[in-house]
Amino acid sequence: MPRAVAGAGRGAVVDRSDGAGTVAADLDAHRGALRGAAFRMLGTLADADDAVQEAYLRWVRLDPDQRAGIAAPGAWLMRATGRICLDMLGSARARREQYVGEWLPEPTPLSGLPASVPDDPLERAIVADTVSTALLLVLETLTPAERVVFVLHDVFAVPFAEIAEITGRSPAACRQLASSARRHVGRRPGAEVTRRRHDELVAAFAAATATGEIAALVQVLAPDVTLRSDGGGRVSAARRPVAGADAVARFLLGLARKAPDAAYGQVETGDGLSIVIRQGGAVSAVVTLGTDGDRVTDVWIMRNPEKLGAWR
Structure with a gap:
């Protein structure tokens, strides 16, 4: 750059x-x-x-x-x-x-x-x-x-x-x-992926997640996908990375089942298209994704309230 x-x-x-x-x-x-x-x-x-x-x-x-x-x-x-x-x-x-x-x-x-x-x-x-x-x-x-x-x-x-x-x-x-x-x-992963292609994969990820089917979500995840969640010790979040398509898919769908009232939207961030999750009208999480151009390679979930100030 x-x-x-x-x-x-x-x-x-x-x-x-x-x-x-x-x-x-x-x-x-x-x-x-x-x-x-x-x-x-x-x-x-x-x-x-x-x-x-x-x-x-x-x-x-x-x-x-x-x-x-x-x-x-x-x-x-x-x-x-x-x-x-x-x-x-x-x-x-x-x-x-x-x-x-x-x-x-x-x-x-x-x-x-x-x-x-x-x-x-x-x-x-x-x-x-x-x-x-x-x-x-x-x-x-x-x-x-x-x-x-x-x-x-x-x-x-x-x-x-x-x-x-x-x-x-x-x-x-x-x-x-x-x-x-x-x-x-x-050399960072995904450096050569165009913003347009990134956003297409985010949309596919959102659609697969909405089905609630593990198989559909696994299809858009790279086999070695890694999920990291930041709660800062203030809200519930995975303390360690979740690795592998099946494990990440189950983790994400499990979160969705625990919050049936959550509303999901798409918003443009520095990463391109990202997913914002609201509960009770307030932003509870922001999900950004990394891709290799073919599938989602990284899922980053921000849940720490101290790092969501720009979304209020």
């Missing part, structure tokens, strides 16, 4: 402030891009908001003369956010070792992605892909430095010279980190 995302690139965060507005207004002009970058680095909107808030506090703590001497407030804020995220990633990994059950990145509706989403369908798909569950899970396997460098350079087009200031590494070292991260990202 060597290109920058349209609408979320460097120009979105480095425009020179005209000094006419208040400090708050100047900061708000960059909030979307900062939140988008932090989300891609950290995987949850709550953590992203904490990082952006801390960057804002550091900006506000500068005296007026210092702020006046900064030609590009957005670039300064992006560097500050990157440093904060780099620090947070270390502690986040420690917290996830204590996490109850499976940890999954937070799914977001496309209309609520934490960055501006362009009107052009191709650019819209590129923006969405950078917050897909599949990509965010791959980013989780990178070192904190690789993840920060990849997001800032490949997604937000921040120059390596500026990233070097954030990471404490040389520009050449940052290029190597970006290259390593890019190789991992390019």
